[in-house]
Amino acid sequence: MLSRIPVVARCLSLVALWAAGSAHAIELPLPAPGEDIVGQEQVIEAQYEDTFADLGTRYGLGYLEMIAANPGVDAWLPGAGTKITLPTRFILPPGPREGIVINLAEYRLYYYPKGKSTVYTYALGIGREGWGSPIGNTRVVAKTPNPTWTPPASIRAEHAAEGDILPTVVPAGPDNPLGPFKFGLGMSGYLIHGSNKKFGIGMRTSHGCFRMYNNNVLELADLAPVGTPVRIINEPYKFGVSGGKVWLEAHTPLDEEGNPSVVDKHTAVINTLLKHEGLAGSMRTNWDTVRDVVAAEEGMPTEIAVPVASVPNAAPEQQVVW
Structure with missing residues (x-):
């Protein structure tokens, strides 16, 4: 199985940017052409008085994305010393990187300042x-x-x-x-x-x-x-390229009324992948990992595919079996 990205524990430079108590967004450099991922995940240790609401305010994160990134952790009493994942690594939304882009399924806004190679996210x-x-x-x-x-x-x-x-x-x-x-x-x-x-x-x-x-x-x-x-878009499944590999970020789908959707998630994620011309045919996809990511809906980028050329005796997959 292809592994999820290694978590960067206490990445001090990023922690400084996501300043404690400020909830300011960070200004991230846009990736190189053909690349889609910005930011870096962090792991911190909870203090006795911390709650997910407090940590979200401190690091500019939403409550539900904190819940999704930390399954099994008590949101209101994590406990002193508990490892908390801060989901501060993002696949940029599909489409033009200009102006304000809001992704409803992600509960997140991206802003691309005109004339700058940067992005803010809130x-x-x-x-x-x-x-x-x-x-x-x-x-x-x-x-x-x-x-x-x-x-x-x-x-x-x-x-x-x-x-x-x-x-x-x-x-x-x-x-x-x-x-x-x-x-x-x-x-x-x-x-x-x-x-x-x-x-x-x-x-x-x-x-x-x-x-x-x-x-x-x-x-x-x-x-x-x-x-x-x-x-304004509603994209629960974001695919992106980084380091020549394909990554998937999955969120809970929402319907038109703003409720968690009961769509066929497997079909939805495949249809989204197929919109990205060239990805499916040129990559060797680990569908076990895709299933795990879609089921978990943790909202963090996970590596799901590598170039066919990097896998000995491999050929592009022509059929998807769930």
Whole structure:
């Protein structure tokens, strides 16, 4: 079986960039042409008081991606000395590397500054059950610091049914659900914004908008101008090339309503691989590893294939058996 990438324990330079307590994204250099992976996984030791919510805030990671990367670890009481994997290595999303790219299945935003060979990445909260976030192409049409919030009638009715009467306008400040900044999108009714609750980033908690940690949205506000293109996708399976090998990153598929999907995962992952012209035919794929990655949904890049030329007496696989 092909092994997963070796975990880099306490990679000090990266830890410094993902500064403790800051939740700032890191600026990563884009890989060379033909390469698709950025960042480096880390392993840290939990302190007694640590929770996944705290660690996510500290390292700019979402709650569900922390859960996925650490199966079997208690999210609320990992315990002092417990080894915690920080999933800070990413296969870049498919498609053009420009502007803002949001991958719903990943609960993550990527930003490619124009004219720079770098990428920023941020954890996101997305639409919850019945309020799925949209898919499509749009742009940043407005940037608003210290926004007020005018709850739509549908949200006011939802809260009223639970005995919570919302005001018609919520002023800017620490109680504002939009946090300290919002980006208006060309899709009517949808925003990228901060939050007055740090818990929920990296989860399905919003009414369709995209929530960020407050200092993340302020950082992005300094980087992304009005007019920045925004591409929203829903890709649970990301394939990429690094070091001449093919890697797979698997997340839980989401349906159009924002719920975990019951799609045929095996068919979905094969169809996604086939979209990457040349990968399937030129590589020797370890399908046992592919099955394991798809089943685990840990959200971390795993090597699944090597060039046929590197395997003695090997030929490209013509048939997939699950």
